[in-house]
Amino acid sequence: MYEESCANTADVSAEHIVRQRTQITDYNSKLYKSKSILKFLGPAFVISVAYIDPGNFATNISGGSKFNYNLLWVILWSNLMAIFLQSLSAKLGIATGYNLPQMCGKVFSKKTNWCFWIMAELAAMATNLAEFLGSTLGFYLLFNIPMVYAGIITAVLSFFIVYIGKYGQRAVEFIISILVAVICAAYTVEIFLAKPQWDLAGVHLLIPSLPNSEAVLIAVGMLGATVMPHVIYLHSQLVQHRNKDLTAADRRRHFRLERLDIVIAMNIAFIVNASMVLVSAAVFFKNGVAINSIEEAHKSLYPLLGVASSGAFGLALIASGLSSSAVGTMAGQTIMQGFVGIKINDNLARFVTMLPAMLIILSGFNPMKALVLSQVILSFILPFAIIPMLLITKRKDLMGELVNKPITNIMGWIITSVIVVANSLLLFFTFTG
Known part of the structure; x- marks a missing residue:
């Protein structure tokens, strides 16, 4: 026992x-x-900054203040397009070991690459215009610093964030993630104070509508502000940091995890963009306040919602401008060296892209109009980034096991067609209106 x-x-x-x-x-x-x-996790959070940059402030405030919740559906569909396109860019980078501009340099002729490069540089300048103006306006509105001096402060801080990159990509990702968190916190405060009509917003989120030709202009601006060409180029570069010495199985796993990164980051950007429209509709449209500039938006928030709202708005604008400025710089470096192999001092390249924004500040031109127009320019340039990416990712000899499936190619061409049609409508209404 x-x-x-x-x-x-x-x-x-x-x-x-x-x-x-x-x-x-x-x-x-x-x-x-x-x-x-x-x-x-990380590359898509860097990319997401471009989807909540000051250009988004301009287009989303315009859309909400003039058309209530009617254009919320544009934010939703633009975000879905962004998830699809950023996934393609990341997949190209993971499968080939090169970024999109470098692959264009290998696949297409020299003349074609010069064309791609010119369009990409125009996109970078339009992007930097939005970033620089946004952060400058934020300092001006929040601290009452004259625009010229606010522009100098923005330039110095932008150079500092870029300088941090010498300590590695993860350091930049960390700083940008903090700035994204600031933007999210600021708009959480805004939503709490604005108290939007959720039932009406839900209807317009799901049912498309374009009340008039001006709505088409703003909708295309929203598209250009949300689906950004320069970060389509950049994403394929950012994944390279984690794309070293991988087997075919490792690359497939890398892509699966990067898609998770994209879904999380892009949906955070969607919530922030939707919040901008919701706050603008609930505060400005509801009270019959016509908003024609970001300064007016900031000043109008104070009497309508109080100092907390106007302060949160200014802080979000600064965080958005500074973070997207760093992303624009990284994209500029990728574009410059990939298509035609031009090497230029990073600080000089940054100064050149800042110059248009400084000229606008000195000229006294309405910054909000400049922001909206910059986003429309980006929408016209988008096909020059998307089409070569689709042509490369459908080739098995370049992509291996990660080559596009037929349904992926079809979806890519549908998205490209939607963008081209939207741009054509914009031209029609511009010249006939």
Whole structure:
């Protein structure tokens, strides 16, 4: 009896030890996987900054103040397009080991690449215009600093964020993630104070409508502000940091995790953009306040919602401008060196792209109109980024196992067609209105 009892006790103890070891192994495996997932999160958060840059402030405020919740559906569909296109860009970078401009340099003729490069540089200048003006306006509105001096402060801080890049991509990702968190917190405050009509907003989120030709202009501006050509180029470069010495299986896993990164980051950007329209509609349209500039938006928030709202707005604008400025610089470097192999000092390149914004500040031109027009320009340039990406990612000899499926190619061409049609409508209404 005693020996049998001892044997049973030993069996139980052994079974308990095995169970504990299994639990520890499972825990360590889950911990490793969670750490591994966190390791791959980051590039899409850098990219997401471009989707909530000051150009979005201008187009979203215009859309909400003039057309209530009618244009919310544009934000939703633009975001879905952005998820699709950024996934393609990341996949190209992971599959080939090169960024999109570099692949264009390998696949297309020299003349074609010069054309792509010119359009990409125009996109970078339009982007930097929005970024620089936005942050400058933020300092001017929040701290009452004259525009010229606010522009100098913006330039210095932008150079500083770019300088941090010398400590590695993760350092830049960390800083930009903090600035994105500031924007999210600011618009959480705005939504809480504005109290939008959620039922009406839900209807317009799902049912498309374009009340008039001006709505078409703003809708195309929203599209250009949300689906950005320069970050389509950049995303394929950012994934390279985590794309070293990978097997085919590793690349497939890398792409799966990067898609998760994209879905999380892009949906955060969608919530922020939708919040901008919601606040603008709930505050300005509801009270019959016509908003023609970001300064008016800031000043109108104070009497309507109080100092907390106007302060949050200015802080979000600064964070948006500074973070997107750093992203614009990285995109500019990728564009410059990829298509035609031009090497130029990064600081000189940054100064050149800042110059149009400084000229607008000195000329006294309405910054909000400049912001909206810059986003429309980006919408026209989008096909020059999307089409070569589609042509490359459909080739199995370049993409291997990550080559596009037929349905992916079809969706890509549908999105391209929608953008081209939207631009054609804009031209029609501009010259016939």
